[in-house]
Structures are given as C-alpha cells and as structure tokens.
Amino acid sequence: MISGDHFPVGLEETVWWQWLSHARLTPEREAIIHWEAGEPPFRWRWGDLISTAEKFAHGLYINGVRPGEVCALIIRHHRNFYPVYMGVCGLGALPAVLAYPNTRLHPEKFRAGLEGMSRSSGLDWVLTERELEPVVRPLVTQSGSTIRGLQFPLEWSAEILASGASQLGTDRRFPTTCLLQHSSGTTGLQKAVALSHQAVLEHIRRYGKSIGINQEDKIVSWLPFYHDMGLIAAFYLALTHGVPLVQLDAFEWVAAPVMLLETISFERGTLCWLPNFAYHHMADRIHQEDLEKVRLDSMRMFINCSEMVRAESHDRFLQRFQFLGLKREALAACYAMAETTFAVTQTPPETAAQVISVNREELARGRAQLETTPEKARLCVSSGAPISGCEIRVVAESAEDLTEHCVGEIAVRSVSLFEGYRNNPEKTAEVFRHGWFLTGDYGFVHGGECFVVGRKKDLIIVAGKNLYPEDIEDIVSRVDGVLAGRVVAVGVDDPATGTEQVWVIAEADLNGDHQKAKTQRAIVEAVMQIDVTVGRVFLMPPRWLIKSSAGKPSRKLNRDRALTELLPVRKNDV
Amino acid sequence: MISDRLRQVILKELQLDDFPLAEETTANQVPGWDSLSHVRIICAVEKEFNIRFKSLEVLRLSNVGQLQDLVDKKIGKSVA
Numbered sequence: 128m129i130s131g132d133h134f135p136v137g138l139e140e141t142v143w144w145q146w147l148s149h150a151r152l153t154p155e156r157e158a159i160i161h162w163e164a165g166e167p168p169f170r171w172r173w174g175d176l177i178s179t180a181e182k183f184a185h186g187l188y189i190n191g192v193r194p195g196e197v198c199a200l201i202i203r204h205h206r207n208f209y210p211v212y213m214g215v216c217g218l219g220a221l222p223a224v225l226a227y228p229n230t231r232l233h234p235e236k237f238r239a240g241l242e243g244m245s246r247s248s249g250l251d252w253v254l255t256e257r258e259l260e261p262v263v264r265p266l267v268t269q270s271g272s273t274i275r276g277l278q279f280p281l282e283w284s285a286e287i288l289a290s291g292a293s294q295l296g297t298d299r300r301f302p303t304t305c306l307l308q309h310s311s312g313t314t315g316l317q318k319a320v321a322l323s324h325q326a327v328l329e330h331i332r333r334y335g336k337s338i339g340i341n342q343e344d345k346i347v348s349w350l351p352f353y354h355d356m357g358l359i360a361a362f363y364l365a366l367t368h369g370v371p372l373v374q375l376d377a378f379e380w381v382a383a384p385v386m387l388l389e390t391i392s393f394e395r396g397t398l399c400w401l402p403n404f405a406y407h408h409m410a411d412r413i414h415q416e417d418l419e420k421v422r423l424d425s426m427r428m429f430i431n432c433s434e435m436v437r438a439e440s441h442d443r444f445l446q447r448f449q450f451l452g453l454k455r456e457a458l459a460a461c462y463a464m465a466e467t468t469f470a471v472t473q474t475p476p477e478t479a480a481q482v483i484s485v486n487r488e489e490l491a492r493g494r495a496q497l498e499t500t501p502e503k504a505r506l507c508v509s510s511g512a513p514i515s516g517c518e519i520r521v522v523a524e525s526a527e528d529l530t531e532h533c534v535g536e537i538a539v540r541s542v543s544l545f546e547g548y549r550n551n552p553e554k555t556a557e558v559f560r561h562g563w564f565l566t567g568d569y570g571f572v573h574g575g576e577c578f579v580v581g582r583k584k585d586l587i588i589v590a591g592k593n594l595y596p597e598d599i600e601d602i603v604s605r606v607d608g609v610l611a612g613r614v615v616a617v618g619v620d621d622p623a624t625g626t627e628q629v630w631v632i633a634e635a636d637l638n639g640d641h642q643k644a645k646t647q648r649a650i651v652e653a654v655m656q657i658d659v660t661v662g663r664v665f666l667m668p669p670r671w672l673i674k675s676s677a678g679k680p681s682r683k684l685n686r687d688r689a690l691t692e693l694l695p696v697r698k699n700d701v
Numbered sequence: 702m703i704s705d706r707l708r709q710v711i712l713k714e715l716q717l718d719d720f721p722l723a724e725e726t727t728a729n730q731v732p733g734w735d736s737l738s739h740v741r742i743i744c745a746v747e748k749e750f751n752i753r754f755k756s757l758e759v760l761r762l763s764n765v766g767q768l769q770d771l772v773d774k775k776i777g778k779s780v781a
Contacts, residue, residue: 164760231729381736382743383756404737412740414753590737624737644718651732660735 141301141324142367143216149369150177158366160373161206162390164383168373169206176210182288183207183214183280187252189287190278194219195302196251199244201259202281203227204376211254211280212352213366219300223248223307223319224352227259233656234262240317242266245273247550248307248319254278307549308355308465319549320465330359330468330543331367333515337473338398338428338459340368347373347396349380349387354591356433359469360400360461384409385417388448395425400461402433402591406440407625410447424452428476431508432461433591435579438482438506440625455479462510462579466564468543471519472577474511481509483573490580493534495571509576516542521572526560529571536583537570538563585682587618590626594618594659596682602653603631608646610634612679613672617686621662628662629654632689635666665693703769707746711765714738714745724766750776 149158154174161169192198198215200222202208215222225244228237244250245266250273253263257279267274305324309317346365350357365372373394380386388409391399406429431441441458449455460480462472474480486498487505498504513519520528521535529535540563547555558565567584570577587594599616603609613634618627631650637643647664654661673688675681703722712720715733728734734742743759746752746768752775762768 165757229729230727231735378736379760382739382759384740385756408737408740412744416753417756648732655729655732658735660733660738 140328141216142305142327142363143213143219143301145328145367146180146213146216147177149173149366153369156369157371158369159209160371160394161204161209162373162375162386163204164376164379164386171206171209173369176213179207179210179288180213180217183211183283184217185214186280186283186287187214187218187220187254187278191276192218192220192252192278194300195221195304197221197223197248197307198252198254199223199225199241199248199250201225201227201253201255201263203256204374204378205281207281208352209374212362214280215254216305219302220252221302221304221307221321223250223309224358225309226351226353227256228262229658231655232658236657238262238266244309244317244319247317247548248309249273249550251275252278254280256281306358308358309353318551318554320545321549322468322543322545326468326543326545327359327363328367329516330470331364333517333543334360334470334473335364335368337470337475337511337514338430339476340364340370340398342370344368344370344397344427345373345394346370346398347375347387347391347394348399349375349377350400351377354433355463355465355469356400356402356591360430360432360463381408385413385421388413388418388421388423388451391423391426392421392451397425397427398430399426399428400430400432402626403431403435403437403440404590404624404626406431406444407623410440410443413447418448418451422452423448424454426453426457428459429453429457430459430461430473431480432463432470432510434588434626435581435620436460436480436508436510437622437625438508439622441480441482441508460508460510462537462568462570462577464539464566466545466558466566467517467539467541468545470514471517471537471539471541471566472511472513474509474576480511481574481576482506483509483578490534495532495534495573495578495580507578507580509573510570510579512576519572519577520563521570522565531572534569534571534580537566537568537577537579539566540564585617587616587629588627589618589629589659590624594629598657599629599631599654599659599661602657603633603650606633606646606649606653608635608637608642609650609666610636610669613669615672615680615682615685617682617689619662619686619690629659630663630665630686630689631661632665632667632672632685632693634669634671636669637666665689703765704772706749707765707769707772710745710749711742714742722765724764724769726765727763746772752776 150173158173158176159171198220303323304321305327308320348361352358456477456479458479459474463470484498484504485495489496518540520538522538523535569581570579585596596616600614603614604611615632619630621628650664651661672680673684708722
C-alpha cells in the first residue's frame with residue numbers, strides 16, 4: 128500500500144464561499160478567459176463573474192429552483208456558461224454538466240440517455256438552449272418524469288437578472304452535496320457520482336499541492352466540463368485556487384489543434400491537462416508554418432490523463448514542439464477518475480514522467496520485470512505517486528495484496544472518495560470492498576509510483592471518451608442480417624492515433640460479398656446514431672464467437688481471437 | 702458540384718468504397734466522418750491539391766460543397 132499525507136478542510140466550507148472570497152479580495156483579477164475562434168477573448172474578472180453568477184442564481188430562484196435540487200446544464204461553449212454554472216452553485220442547487228448532443232447523435236438516443244440519467248440522478252431541471260427544446264420537452268411532460276422544467280438562462284432578460292441577488296441573502300444554507308458527475312453512455316447505463324463540498328475542496332487543495340499550483344499559474348484547457356478532467360482539473364482547480372482558466376471549445380480545438388498552442392503562447396499558460404490522443408493529434412496535424420509565432424516555454428506541465436499514457440506519445444510531442452521551448456520535464460502524467468473526485472496519483476512538477484522498460488511476455492503473465500532488450504520490451508509510463516490523502520493497493524482476484532511489480536487490480540482509498548453511485552446501491556456494492564474502491568484498472572507499483580497497464584472492465588476509451596460496449600452491441604444487434612445478441616464491441620489499441628479504435632465482431636448469416644458489404648455499412652451507420660465511430664467491422668459465420676461461462680459472447684476472448692485470426696485486414700473489413 | 706478528385710480523397714481517407722457525396726452533404730451523414738477524421742481529411746485534401754487552409758477557414762466549413770468551393774478558391778479556380 129502506498130499513500131500521501133493529510134490536511135483537513137473545515138466542514139462549513141463550500142466552493143461558493145471560496146469563490147466569493149476571491150471576488151471580494153481580488154475583484155479585478157482575471158478568473159476565466161473565454162476563447163472562441165475568430166473572436167477577441169472575453170475576459171471574466173472575479174468581481175463581474177460573481178455578480179453575474181449571483182444574478183443567474185436569482186433568476187433560477189424566481190423560476191422555481193431551490194437549494195438541493197439537481198440542475199442539468201446542457202449548454203455549448205458560451206461565455207455565460209460559467210456564471211450560469213456558478214449561479215447554480217451559489218443558489219445551493221446541484222449542477223450536473225451533460226454533453227450537448229453532437230449532430231450525429233440521434234435525438235431518440237440522446238433522449239433515452241437523458242431519461243436514464245434523470246432516473247439515476249433525479250434531475251429536477253434542465254438548463255439548456257432553445258434549439259434543444261423539441262428534443263428535451265417530451266421528457267418533462269411524460270408521466271413519472273423527475274424533470275420539472277426546462278430553463279433557457281442564456282436568453283434571460285435584464286429584468287430577470289437584475290438586482291434581485293441580494294434577496295438570496297448571505298446566510299444561505301448549502302446541502303452537503305456540491306455537484307454531480309455522470310459517466311458517458313446512451314442507453315441508461317450512465318452512473319452518477321455525487322461529490323460533497325468537502326470532498327471537492329479537500330481534493331482541490333491536495334491536488335493543487337501535488338502540482339505546486341501558485342498564483343503565477345494559468346490553466347489552458349479545451350476539455351469539456353461534462354468530463355471530470357475538464358470540470359475538476361481545469362474549472363474547479365483554477366477557480367478554487369484563484370488562478371485564471373483559459374477555456375477553448377473542444378470542437379474548435381479538434382478541428383484546428385494549433386489553437387491550443389496559440390492560446391498557450393498568447394496567454395503564457397503554465398498548466399494543461401490532455402488525454403493521450405491529443406499529443407498525437409497535435410504532433411501529426413499542425414502545420415509548421417502555423418507555429419511561427421508560438422512559444423511553449425511558459426508551460427510548467429502538460430499532464431497526460433484519462434487514457435493509457437503512452438511513452439511514444441510523449442516522445443512524438445516533444446520531438447515536434449521542442450523547438451518552441453517545450454521542456455521534457457513538462458511532460459507529466461496523472462491517474463484519475465470521477466469516483467475519487469479526480470486525481471489518485473500524479474507525477475511531480477519539473478520532472479518528466481518516469482518511463483520503464485519491462486518484459487512484454489512477463490507483463491502478460493502478471494509480472495513487471497525490467498527488460499533491456501528493446502524487441503522484448505514494453506515501455507510503461509508512470510502515473511506518479513498517490514497524492515496527499517490518497518492510498519492505493521494492487522490486489523489479486525482473491526482480494527489479497529500483491530507485492531511491488533505484480534500486476535493486479537488497482538484499489539483506491541481517499542479522503543475525497545465518493546460515497547456511492549447515486550440511486551444505484553447494486554453498482555455501488557460491486558465496486559467497494561471494505562472501504563476500498565476497486566477501479567477496474569490493472570497496474571503495478573514500481574519505486575512507489577503507479578503504472579497503469581490495462582483494464583479489467585470492458586469499457587472502451589476513445590479519445591478520452593468512455594464508451595460502454597453494451598450501447599454499441601445493442602444497436603448492432605438490431606441491424607438486419609446480424610444475429611441478435613451475437614455481437615461484441617471491443618476497444619483495440621491504435622498506435623497511430625494514440626487511442627483505442629472500436630471493433631465490432633458480429634455473427635451474421637449472409638451470402639456473398641455484396642450482402643456482407645451492405646451489412647457492414649449498415650452497422651457503421653447505425654452506430655453513428657450514438658455518435659460512435661466504428662474502426663472495423665468483422666462479420667463472422669454463426670457460432671464463431673466464443674461464449675463466456677455465463678453463455679454470452681466474451682468480449683475479451685473474442686477480442687484476442689480477432690487480433691490473432693482476423694488481422695491483417697480482411698478484404699471486406701471496413 | 703463535387704469534383705471526382707475531392708470525392709476520391711475523402712472516400713479514401715474514410716476507407717469507403719463508395720458514398721454519394723453531394724454539395725449539401727454534411728460530415729455527420731458520412732460513415733466514419735467524425736471530428737478526428739475531419740482533420741485527417743483536411744490534411745489529405747491539402748496534400749492532394751498542394752494548398753493550405755487557415756484554422757478559421759476549416760472551422761467555418763459546414764458541408765462538402767463549401768469544402769469544394771474553398772479548394773477551388775485556393776487553386777485559383779472561379780467559384781460559380
């Protein structure tokens with residue numbers, strides 16, 4: 128077991144009081160700098176930000192929202208998103224940021240997902256944009272819905288927002304719970320994690336200490352706020368410590384990745400969290416001539432998190448951008464999850480994440496043995512040591528502790544651990560064992576640092592986004608020609624992009640290449656409806672898929688079989 | 702009208718044998734054309750036509766017809 132130290136947060140503290148104190152002490156200091164392509168950045172100062180948040184809190188109050196009620200925010204990149212979110216907090220209601228549906232996502236699928244979240248989280252209000260009203264309104268009116276109404280705060284008039292903030296008073300009471308975070312998914316499989324003010328504040332302070340956050344820092348991020356890395360590492364960390372957050376739009380960044388580097392350079396950013404694929408995306412897709420005026424020497428840490436950290440990704444990123452002043456020691460890594468508020472481990476500042484070379488075959492057998500022959504080696508990147516208040520153990524299937532260098536499931540105990548999935552005691556019971564949270568990730572400890580090397584659970588992670596195979600299999604099962612229930616969706620490493628690719632392996636009773644090609648296309652198009660891109664479709668004859676002992680097709684065994692038997696690419700693969 | 706050359710670049714990048722790409726076709730209608738593959742397609746188009754797009758130009762594209770217009774403009778072809 129390895130652990131960090133402790134320091135407590137007062138029970139009466141809330142994030143709102145913390146933000147308020149920044150507004151009182153440093154009203155002119157920049158809080159959030161909102162970037163949009165082609166527009167001058169909008170700079171929120173603490174005084175204006177909090178007074179606008181108070182107005183939104185008042186608007187919510189006169190529209191019926193009360194402390195303790197859950198407000199889902201489904202709003203795109205907009206400069207008023209921040210005071211709306213903070214207004215929800217200021218009122219003592221519970222914010223839950225949900226992803227605004229991509230145009231690829233079928234409205235029915237989006238509605239089904241929202242309905243699932245409504246059931247699990249008890250959503251009371253949806254704060255969104257008018258464009259989404261036709262899709263969401265039916266959920267409000269249907270019988271048994273927990274959703275009491277829709278609100279469109281970005282449209283609120285000056286009268287609604289004017290003056291009334293003082294009515295809320297300074298002695299308002301806050302519930303213990305601070306916010307809700309949801310896992311992704313579309314068929315009601317989403318789990319809601321409720322975090323208390325105390326857990327969030329404890330975490331922010333301890334995590335801030337682990338990266339040496341200070342008043343000279345400036346966080347630059349394109350990460351969406353429905354993701355824990357965007358919400359906690361960028362938004363809450365910046366605002367609670369009172370350091371500026373520079374926020375870009377995720378969609379704009381993906382389409383024009385140079386925007387992040389331009390913004391870092393212009394704003395003199397110092398901290399940035401990124402999922403692994405982003406390192407490849409920027410190294411591969413940014414033109415040299417677009418970098419003429421860019422400097423990266425202000426950056427203290429690029430923190431790689433939320434996907435498997437790959438040594439090659441760091442190397443490519445460094446080789447590509449070192450000439451801009453990027454330092455190797457700025458390449459950091461973190462292991463995090465919503466259930467622990469965010470970080471479990473973190474590599475220290477001014478030190479590149481440690482990379483060790485282990486024997487690939489021994490690793491597959493569950494032992495991390497150092498290896499010097501490159502052909503036999505797999506490079507593993509450290510995610511650092513546990514942050515203060517956090518402990519990790521590596522455990523075997525039998526629950527016994529494993530020694531250093533043995534691969535097992537990572538279990539976590541933390542002062543900022545969640546108490547359980549909201550309204551889901553069964554799932555909660557599955558993931559807790561004697562107060563330890565079983566992460567479902569495989570890893571080992573070496574020299575007091577944690578190395579994450581795989582996953583026990585079947586979750587697929589593409590570009591930092593979690594996908595449930597069940598969601599994909601459910602859709603594919605309904606495609607004409609596919610044998611219902613005889614489908615597996617799995618994630619397969621894609622070294623070229625630094626993330627995973629979704630593979631679908633389905634049994635189908637089909638004749639001829641034409642019919643096969645048609646069915647493959649239909650599968651890709653069907654899965655598009657839940658905004659998932661399928662990398663490969665393998666249509667196999669009946670009884671090809673290997674069943675698990677429970678009688679269902681095994682994802683792991685069929686993934687391994689596909690990797691062994693179906694590569695190189697077959698003629699009719701997509 | 703979408704030129705055969707542009708169509709081929711897009712389909713090749715998406716590993717599609719065929720797909721009816723029209724001026725009004727948007728990325729979300731085409732199998733495999735998501736935000737990540739979008740950047741791949743843009744890079745492939747730049748390479749094929751030996752042109753460079755600016756970030757803002759890329760962000761303002763909303764359908765294949767606009768991409769065709771932008772390509773035509775860059776290679777000096779008049780846009781109707």
